[in-house]
Amino acid sequence: MTQLGSFPGGLLLDGQKRRSTQTAIRTTPISKKLILPMQQHIGEAAQEVVSIGDKVLKGQKIAQANGHMSVCLHAPSSGTVTAIDKQPVPHPSGLSAPCITIETDGEDRWIKRQGVADYSQLSDHEIRQRIRDAGIVGLGGAGFPSFIKLNPGIHHVIDTLILNGAECEPYITCDDMIMRERAKGIIEGIIIMRYALRVTQCIIAIEDNKPEAIVAMESALEKYPETDTIKVVVIPTRYPTGSEKQLIEVITQKQVPKNGLPLDLGIVLHNVATAYAIGRAIIHGEPLISRIVTVTGTDVKHAGNCETLFGTPISELLNFCNTHRHKDVPFVMGGPMMGYNLTADDLPVIKTSNCILVGVDNTSHQSTAMPCIRCGDCAVACPASLLPQQLYWYSRAKDLDKTREYNLFDCIECGCCSYVCPSEIPLVDYFRFAKTEIMHKQQEHQKSDIARQRHENRQARLEHEKAEKERRHLQRKLALAATQSNKEKAATGNNVGENK
Ligand code: SF4
Ligand code: SF4
Helix, strand or coil: CCCCCCCCCCECCCCCCHHHCCCCCEECCCCCEEEEECCCCCCCCCEECCCCCCEECECCEEEECCCCCCCCEECCCCEEEEEEEEEECCCCCCCEEEEEEEEECCCCCECCCCCCCCHHHCCHHHHHHHHHHCCCECCCCCCCEHHHHCCCCCCCCCCEEEEEECCCCCCCCHHHHHHHHCHHHHHHHHHHHHHHHCCCEEEEEEECCCHHHHHHHHHHHHCCCCCCCEEEEEECCCECCCCHHHHHHHHHCCCCCCCCCHHHHCEEEEEHHHHHHHHHHHHHCCCCCEEEEEEECCCECCCEEEEEECCCEHHHHHHHCCECCCCCCCEEECCCCCCEEECCCCCECCCCCCEEECCCCCCCCHHHCCCCCCCCHHHHHCCCCCCHHHHHHHHHCCCHHHHHHCCHHHCCCCCHHHHHCCCCCCHHHHHHHHHHHHHHHHHHHHHHHHHHHHHHHHHHHHHHHHHHHHHHHHHHHHHHHHHHHHHHHHHHHHHHHHHC
16 A cells, blocks of 8 residues: 655645546547647647648648657648648637648548557657657646656656546546546556656556546556556545646655756656557557547536547537537636636647536636735645745736745646635736746847847857958968068079179
């Protein structure tokens, strides 16, 4: 039995998960038009490798990883590329971004898939490369490129792989359902990751409010003789246990150091759905072209989990689940605690779209916020041991240096502080805003540093060219003088000869 740890703060929330776990995972019909943002992950956007008018097959690469922290993008179904342009994307900023649009042909014809039944034929480098080529990113919601997490580098020795099946946000059940229905595929992915990382133990962490998932994963493990280093660990249900640092603290009783990474503790953490995607990519040669999305909320008649192709308009997914949404009322992408509001439902489903929540209260309290009464409830609830009220004052005053001093970047944006605040201050909104401001300023600094460096390089080049010119001029002058002197010497010699 594993001795479990705990983290400070956190909340016991009403899970609201029953609504979306009453039916098996369904498949959303193929949309006539799929809109695929070239950036669906943390890092650099992929670069298109198709042109307008190109015919593409399901699973065909349409954008190439571009930069270190980037992954490829694939056609989710067969059809024709009809546009490569900026389109609105699901993001709190409401901004548009470069997208590839595919008009599907309804045939859903695959490319030739090249899986490797025996993963041990591949080196860990080849496995990472295949995972990158398959466009796999963390499917828990963060969208971090998965191949990077499987490459700890020579300075870290990894002994533990933790599979995150905690799914602590209310309403979201896509991880629960994938564990119930595709446990075998998840184990296949875990075995591959275990091999790539050379770890000695793998822990599948599942909250105790998911008994069916626990049984399914344990039964699947029994069928694999080589899974003696993989075990299911049942953890108490408490929000936000599913966050990386909090889950590590619960499982290992160790804290990830401030400004540090799980790698510093010899730990790598992946989501269970990511493990499934890795198994499909390596064994079956299938790139990541769809995901399971929870569609739930009081306005959704047939709530549930839907395997949905990336690029599918959210409106079609909502129709499929028989949703009665009032057009001007926002819905939530993600869970009620960490998700964000959207109003346009013609936006596409992307790799990080774990849940669409329609018809519940969200964490935005802006219209009813009252002054802070310094009760300290927010600090008690904070799982990162921060002082949210102080962070609030400094964020509101735009004193960004102070927010950093109070460890703003340790805030995991869980929303526990906003949730308990009796003054209904949307604290987490202030923190997101302050983070964005700081990152914006950093980018500006970087840009001006680059511009200054460029200017200094240019000055140095000009000075070097000037000095070089002067040197050559001097050389020519000296050469001329030497020639002149030689001529004169020769002339003097001739004269002497003639005089003899
Ligand atoms: S919970 Fe709200 S009112 Fe209480 S100290 Fe924190 S910010 Fe202020
Ligand atoms: S949102 Fe940030 S400050 Fe608020 S409770 Fe969560 S970690 Fe703490």
